Amino acid sequence: MRISGQEVVRTLFETQDRRSFLKRAGALGLSASAFATFLAACGDTNTATTNAASDVNMSGPIDMKTLIANAKKEGGMQAVGIPPEWADYADILKNYASQYVPVDYKADAEYSSAQEIQVFKQSKNHPYGDIGDVGFSFGPTVIKQGLVSPYKHAHWDDIPDELKDPKGNWCTEYWGAQSFVVNTDIVKNPPTSFKDLLNNNYKNMVGIDGDPRQATDALYAVYSAALAQTGNLDSIQPGIDFFAQLKKKGNFTPARSSEANIVKGEVAIGIMWDYLGLGFRDKYASSHPNLKVIIPSDGSIAGPYISIINKYAPHPYAARLWNEYIFSDEGQLFYLKGYAHPARYQKLQAAGKIPADLAAKLPSADEYKNVKFVSDTTKLSAATQALSQNWQSQVLGQ
Numbered sequence: 001m002r003i004s005g006q007e008v009v010r011t012l013f014e015t016q017d018r019r020s021f022l023k024r025a026g027a028l029g030l031s032a033s034a035f036a037t038f039l040a041a042c043g044d045t046n047t048a049t050t051n052a053a054s055d056v057n058m059s060g061p062i063d064m065k066t067l068i069a070n071a072k073k074e075g076g077m078q079a080v081g082i083p084p085e086w087a088d089y090a091d092i093l094k095n096y097a098s099q100y101v102p103v104d105y106k107a108d109a110e111y112s113s114a115q116e117i118q119v120f121k122q123s124k125n126h127p128y129g130d131i132g133d134v135g136f137s138f139g140p141t142v143i144k145q146g147l148v149s150p151y152k153h154a155h156w157d158d159i160p161d162e163l164k165d166p167k168g169n170w171c172t173e174y175w176g177a178q179s180f181v182v183n184t185d186i187v188k189n190p191p192t193s194f195k196d197l198l199n200n201n202y203k204n205m206v207g208i209d210g211d212p213r214q215a216t217d218a219l220y221a222v223y224s225a226a227l228a229q230t231g232n233l234d235s236i237q238p239g240i241d242f243f244a245q246l247k248k249k250g251n252f253t254p255a256r257s258s259e260a261n262i263v264k265g266e267v268a269i270g271i272m273w274d275y276l277g278l279g280f281r282d283k284y285a286s287s288h289p290n291l292k293v294i295i296p297s298d299g300s301i302a303g304p305y306i307s308i309i310n311k312y313a314p315h316p317y318a319a320r321l322w323n324e325y326i327f328s329d330e331g332q333l334f335y336l337k338g339y340a341h342p343a344r345y346q347k348l349q350a351a352g353k354i355p356a357d358l359a360a361k362l363p364s365a366d367e368y369k370n371v372k373f374v375s376d377t378t379k380l381s382a383a384t385q386a387l388s389q390n391w392q393s394q395v396l397g398q
Helices: 018-023 032-042 064-074 089-099 113-122 136-144 194-199 216-230 237-249 259-264 274-283 316-326 329-337 345-350 356-360 377-396
Strands: 077-080 131-135 171-183 206-208 269-273 291-294 300-309 371-373
Touching: 064 316, 077 113, 077 316, 089 316, 089 329, 113 131, 113 136, 131 136, 131 216, 131 316, 136 216, 136 300, 136 377, 171 216, 171 259, 171 274, 171 329, 194 216, 194 237, 206 216, 216 237, 216 269, 216 300, 216 377, 237 377, 259 274, 269 274, 274 291, 300 316, 316 329, 329 345, 329 356
Parallel strands: 077 131, 206 269, 300 371
Antiparallel strands: 131 300, 171 269, 171 291, 171 300
16 A cells, blocks of 8 residues: 655545535545645656557547457456445446456455555566556555556546546545444444444454455554544554454454455444445345444544556556546446445536435435545555554454
8 A cells, every 4th residue: 555755745634524525526625735746756657658559549538439449359358356345346347348348357356455456566477457446545556666557537637636646547436434334133232433342342243344454444444443542643553552452352353344244243343434334234224134334423534446557457448448437427426326435426416417316325414524534645654554563463463
């Protein structure tokens, strides 16, 4: 998830309700000048490329006719880290494949952001993987390591500057906020705060979505706990301390807060992205378990995910066609259907393209009033380093 040497302090996204949070995609309470400096520093390694055989500027945008024709010649696309249950990728994958080319997405293998990057690294010698979906903090890393190919899709201007690399190396597709996903068949007194997780008897019930040293979702769970303890985002260590206490009390389980584990009750309280929990809630609405999604009142952090194209993509046209699709109106509304916050929400809303039934399904705005956005990548880098140094010894090694 990591960082170039030329990082600058970004401003924090201060308290916003959910609908304002969505509407203000272009603002996010952030300093444009700080982001401009950061993005300029991050975007200095990849330049525009041209396909010599066809004279096509591969940095884009490329017209759809050219993309479709060449993607069909390539015969398919390989997606890395695009699980169908995540942010309604099931519909996105299905519709992309039905309209354009088949997709190999390894449905049985979920990848952390770090694992996705590893696949890209290996593809130089063992070609595999055209596109990826990684945490925001990995943007500088993929540029620094020379793993991505720049592409500016047709809706590039709709994306706020602070949510994309100025040279096209990555672009935010959507974002979410940390939540508690509670199996209420087991938990009769659902927690509403991180404080509750320590104060109540939730033996072996509380889990996070993977290893926070590798998975963005889990990293933000620990960071949200830190926010809950201190009221600020200066350090993730209070979050590590919190989980050490949670484990000592016996409430923390090493089981991952996956859909399967939540359904089985192995994780009765999962700390994870809201859109994942809301998707699970709806999926099991007519059966069991009964699930409730709660935004913790004392600390929740929102984080974007970004689309990247492998520098060594076996199917470069199909990869760019994928980007055109996920940033199209149809693709962005599928993210919203999956309860993720689409990057083009502001533009879609202004154009009257947000279906009323989707808007009505959004959770109460009041629950999101204390959500914050980590935009200082030096803090994210420090958080990652602290987890790498202390998670095993201070939490897992107890």
